[in-house]
Amino acid sequence: MDASLLAWLMVVLVLGSVIGYFVVWGVTPALHTPLMAVTNAISGIVVVAAILVAGPAIVGPESCTTLACTQATGLGFWQWAARVFGFLAVALCAVNIFGGFAITARMLAMYKPRSTPAANPERKAERKA
Amino acid sequence: MDASLLAWLMVVLVLGSVIGYFVVWGVTPALHTPLMAVTNAISGIVVVAAILVAGPAIVGPESCTTLACTQATGLGFWQWAARVFGFLAVALCAVNIFGGFAITARMLAMYKPRSTPAANPERKAERKA
Amino acid sequence: MNLLGPDLTLMLGLLAGVLCVVGLQGLSHPTTARRGNLCAMLGVGLAVVLALLHPSVQAYGWVLAGLAVGAAVGIPLARRTPLTALPQLVAMFHSLVGLAAGLVAVGMFMRHDVLDVLQTKETLEMGVGAAIGLITLTGSVLAALKLQGVVSGTPWRWVGRHWLNLGLAVGLVLMCAVFVATHSGWALALICLLALVLGVTVVAPIGGADMPVVVSMLNSYSGWAAAATGFMLEQPLLVLVGALVGVSGAILSYVMCHAMQRSFVSVILGGFGSAGTEAAAVGTTDGGKAPQLAGVEDVAYRLSEAERVIVVPGYGMAVAQAQHAVKSLMVTLGERHVEVLFAIHPVAGRMPGHMNVLLAEADIPYDMVLELDDVNPRFAEADVVLILGANDVVNPAAQTHKGSPIYGMPVLEAWHAKQVYVVKRSHRPGYAGVDNPLFTMDNCALVLGDAKDVVEKIGTALKAA
Amino acid sequence: MNLLGPDLTLMLGLLAGVLCVVGLQGLSHPTTARRGNLCAMLGVGLAVVLALLHPSVQAYGWVLAGLAVGAAVGIPLARRTPLTALPQLVAMFHSLVGLAAGLVAVGMFMRHDVLDVLQTKETLEMGVGAAIGLITLTGSVLAALKLQGVVSGTPWRWVGRHWLNLGLAVGLVLMCAVFVATHSGWALALICLLALVLGVTVVAPIGGADMPVVVSMLNSYSGWAAAATGFMLEQPLLVLVGALVGVSGAILSYVMCHAMQRSFVSVILGGFGSAGTEAAAVGTTDGGKAPQLAGVEDVAYRLSEAERVIVVPGYGMAVAQAQHAVKSLMVTLGERHVEVLFAIHPVAGRMPGHMNVLLAEADIPYDMVLELDDVNPRFAEADVVLILGANDVVNPAAQTHKGSPIYGMPVLEAWHAKQVYVVKRSHRPGYAGVDNPLFTMDNCALVLGDAKDVVEKIGTALKAA
Numbered sequence A, B: 001m002d003a004s005l006l007a008w009l010m011v012v013l014v015l016g017s018v019i020g021y022f023v024v025w026g027v028t029p030a031l032h033t034p035l036m037a038v039t040n041a042i043s044g045i046v047v048v049a050a051i052l053v054a055g056p057a058i059v060g061p062e063s064c065t066t067l068a069c070t071q072a073t074g075l076g077f078w079q080w081a082a083r084v085f086g087f088l089a090v091a092l093c094a095v096n097i098f099g100g101f102a103i104t105a106r107m108l109a110m111y112k113p114r115s116t117p118a119a120n121p122e123r124k125a126e127r128k129a
Numbered sequence C, D: 001m002n003l004l005g006p007d008l009t010l011m012l013g014l015l016a017g018v019l020c021v022v023g024l025q026g027l028s029h030p031t032t033a034r035r036g037n038l039c040a041m042l043g044v045g046l047a048v049v050l051a052l053l054h055p056s057v058q059a060y061g062w063v064l065a066g067l068a069v070g071a072a073v074g075i076p077l078a079r080r081t082p083l084t085a086l087p088q089l090v091a092m093f094h095s096l097v098g099l100a101a102g103l104v105a106v107g108m109f110m111r112h113d114v115l116d117v118l119q120t121k122e123t124l125e126m127g128v129g130a131a132i133g134l135i136t137l138t139g140s141v142l143a144a145l146k147l148q149g150v151v152s153g154t155p156w157r158w159v160g161r162h163w164l165n166l167g168l169a170v171g172l173v174l175m176c177a178v179f180v181a182t183h184s185g186w187a188l189a190l191i192c193l194l195a196l197v198l199g200v201t202v203v204a205p206i207g208g209a210d211m212p213v214v215v216s217m218l219n220s221y222s223g224w225a226a227a228a229t230g231f232m233l234e235q236p237l238l239v240l241v242g243a244l245v246g247v248s249g250a251i252l253s254y255v256m257c258h259a260m261q262r263s264f265v266s267v268i269l270g271g272f273g274s275a276g277t278e279a280a281a282v283g284t285t286d287g288g289k290a291p292q293l294a295g296v297e298d299v300a301y302r303l304s305e306a307e308r309v310i311v312v313p314g315y316g317m318a319v320a321q322a323q324h325a326v327k328s329l330m331v332t333l334g335e336r337h338v339e340v341l342f343a344i345h346p347v348a349g350r351m352p353g354h355m356n357v358l359l360a361e362a363d364i365p366y367d368m369v370l371e372l373d374d375v376n377p378r379f380a381e382a383d384v385v386l387i388l389g390a391n392d393v394v395n396p397a398a399q400t401h402k403g404s405p406i407y408g409m410p411v412l413e414a415w416h417a418k419q420v421y422v423v424k425r426s427h428r429p430g431y432a433g434v435d436n437p438l439f440t441m442d443n444c445a446l447v448l449g450d451a452k453d454v455v456e457k458i459g460t461a462l463k464a465a
């Protein structure tokens, strides 16, 4: 099998969607709001792409001997522009990731089970049974 | 990304296991017996491998100019043996597939909801409510 | 550094993706949810580390600076935002992902256009990524502004808006085709522009009350945008996680629309919750019988006599921020050995799980909070049902009035209880704009007033009794 | 023919895999189950077509002949086998998949060894595939023979069997290493031999009653064997579907062990349901109080007076083949307007869902059949509970006797009913070999006799009343 990378990515997309279907239907409705927050946070995974745009070194015209440069002018300008765009994208995604997980954690910390039996309002019913 | 085929197959194995986890826990306990029967049938998918063993043409020593034959003697014998093994494997898997799906269908045909309201034994309870 | 080969990178990326799945799976129960959140964090953290180890990445300073800036902005934001502003906050966050996806697509173009000969496949992915990302951006910003009330929540309707949107969408597809054909930067710029405009024109005609569905839909878009960048940069992890998020948003939109008995298309095209339908609905009021009214003392008395009480919170509780008052009432009742339960409808409030978060915020244990199917058989045994600013979700017309817009929607059958009290401020209808026959039933009485006010007063009266 | 490129093949294979998933998903409810089965058929069918279109396949005659032979054997087998023999049949089918996986591995070796230079990766996959496949083969055959009663179900225990198994397993791993290192056909032959022996020695010491867990485990193995051949032949579809089946079998084993409160390891190592433990358990009988006995007429009378009856079927109903008699009793009671429900414990009988299939076979609607959690609150309202050959699954000791081997197992709380009748043939204990305090409770009486006989007599007496 010598399938292309594109085809394998399609496989991942389809299997990922199937997994998403099952896992999301399994979420209890009581936690649908935290679900929105956490999926929001993990959609910040775009940071991976952002890092790959911000990170590469800026190459000079000399590299055009090996690369298929289309134009020699503005070579540095466009690379720097890409880096700035990448930097902004990294920052935006990071807001999402840190903010999203923090708010999810904040919400989830509030969900507590019945703890102190003294305050247990079903006591009366149980006593009767 | 130039990952190897083996790595992509690992991806499929892991994602497939995750999907299996979700889908099987979703099966209602009342249908666990049909589940055993149907997974049995689909494990007959090994037929794909069996076909690939039974199917290839038998090549003569002349092909050893292009192939990396390790031995010229017994070339035909071993290929024929492989074909017979493949044929047996195809037949065994086919028993599984046809038999497994047929028995699953037979079982599932028996699961029926309450149909005739005349025979509905909860009528009394409903009448009272 | 190229410490990891491509195979190892793929395997570790897979691990990161699976950690995210395990994280979401944790949300299947409150007891495992926190662990789930940690898992998801680990997954995304691993993804970041893998990206940093990518052989082409060299400008660590820029990347780390970006991460630091994001953390410095995001964490305080998450700490300080009041939970009531959550829908807006989530919408804002989506807009950031959308913008990031757009920036990535354009940045990729800038870099590769000068250094490589672009391939058709790449340009297609860039066009799609930029388009989805930037629609998400402006759509989410507008949704957030509507939810925050900065922009009026009333739908903006103009003649021919469906045609305008259609035209913009067709234009977008055409420009993508031009971009793929010519690889011209101008085409990409036009794609961006069209996408930005389309985000606004799609969301503007939708009423503020329908925003939760829109936010969920944009959540889905942000996931697909991530998947598109994954294709562009050949990162399977982005594709996997993007698909998870995309499906999640789609399912939540479906859940909301389904519980409201409306088609997704009708929500997105607008036309509900608008002034027009509301007037029509009010016009259909039979008005024959006026609802009974009750005072705070009546309620306190009945509660003091009761053995089993069920509280049904709704959107009004959120508006009045009455959850803490409700908690003290619960404690007071608990001291008197009254059994209290909470009944939550899947679409009570304005976003999925809205009431659950509010009750959790007020420290009400989640095992006292029951869902529709579990609680409906219990209403018959309840002595008092206290409805706090809920309306549509307890409307019996959903079961009886074939013509009603909410007909068929499963509802909380509060009317089976011995006595029902409804706390609301007026005789106005709820979100769906339809009359509620429950209010005129014999065993029901309205308690007019702000939910927080009324609940506090009931608590005081009960303590005095 | 090479009509399909590799990409298209991969996509279609993916579709086939997803169809199988959709098929299993259909089993989440009886109404969608038949459609699910069709989906799975489509998926496997598509897979066969894709394999036939593989460029290297030329000997269509052989392949089609193999398929035809399989269909000619499999379909009549599935049609004619009585449903009671289902566990055996399933075990036999597993052995076929195991053998097929073994044949594929050896066939691949034969062909490639003469035509190509084998790679390390390939030999590893061949070795693993052959080993898992052939363990599955002999293990399943022995399990089927034990279930069928051809071979005695009593565990064969010999001194040092754990050491023997360990030795065989270590030998197998070593031979795999040798095979990978030398690529020698003799090493592969030895792998096959060791695997065949290991299958027998692993299953032999396990008692007949534990066979369902073993069958499920072998189901899992057959899946992993399929996945291994998928790696060997570089077929993602085989890997995907193999993983599905492998996980399914593992989960079913887990479900059974969990519901029996036993560890999987203890089942596989044997030591339960053996003569030794049974004797010990009988020895612990307090024997203080003898259970009350009741006659068929008593039961018929109480039933005729009852409003709500719950029937709890167990392994004894399967042994007696009483399901059709139960169905007519149900109809008789229905005519008298008695509400009848069936309560099924997850491990009632001897395989998961055993009772459900039997009741379905007798045409009892599945919506009258309730599961543990749904039915337990209803026992208190039942006038009569009729226990047909069930024992462990209604044993209150699971909740009260800390030392009992079934302590902690969730059980059907039949004792809450007004009157309980237990139909069984003797005072012997059930599968777990423990005493059942239910039988000596005041509201319980035994009706001794074969379940089918007794139920038929009750029906006759009831008609006469």
Ligand SMILES: NC(=O)c1ccc[n+]([C@@H]2O[C@H](COP(=O)([O-])OP(=O)(O)OC[C@H]3O[C@@H](n4cnc5c(N)ncnc54)[C@H](OP(=O)(O)O)[C@@H]3O)[C@@H](O)[C@H]2O)c1
Residues within 6 Å of the ligand: C209, C210, C212, C213, C256, C259, C260, C313, C314, C315, C316, C317, C319, C320, C346, C347, C348, C349, C350, C351, C352, C353, C354, C388, C389, C390, C391, C392, C393, C394, C423, C424, C425, C426, C427, C428, C429, C430, C431, C432, C449, C450, C451, C452
């Ligand atoms: N949860 C979701 O995901 C979601 C998403 C989109 C749409 N929706 C829709 O939202 C609705 C939710 O139903 P619901 O029953 O929760 O709410 P509702 O039907 O909108 O009714 C809310 C009620 O609360 C009262 N109220 C408002 N402010 C109040 C205050 N401060 N104090 C006391 N009462 C107050 C209102 O009456 P007064 O004005 O007389 O006080 C109104 O009748 C459903 O129609 C659902 O389809 C839900």
Ligand SMILES: NC(=O)c1ccc[n+]([C@@H]2O[C@H](COP(=O)([O-])OP(=O)(O)OC[C@H]3O[C@@H](n4cnc5c(N)ncnc54)[C@H](OP(=O)(O)O)[C@@H]3O)[C@@H](O)[C@H]2O)c1
Residues within 6 Å of the ligand: D209, D210, D212, D213, D256, D259, D260, D313, D314, D315, D316, D317, D319, D320, D346, D347, D348, D349, D350, D351, D352, D353, D354, D388, D389, D390, D391, D392, D393, D394, D423, D424, D425, D426, D427, D428, D429, D430, D431, D432, D449, D450, D451, D452
């Ligand atoms: N379902 C699964 O997946 C599975 C798998 C493995 C193990 N198990 C185990 O199997 C047990 C199942 O519990 P269970 O309550 O269904 O069965 P059980 O505890 O094995 O009891 C069966 C009862 O049926 C009686 N019986 C046998 N033949 C009969 C006949 N012809 N007529 C009337 N009565 C008859 C037996 O008593 P007499 O001999 O006195 O008649 C026995 O007490 C559990 O311990 C479970 O852990 C289940």
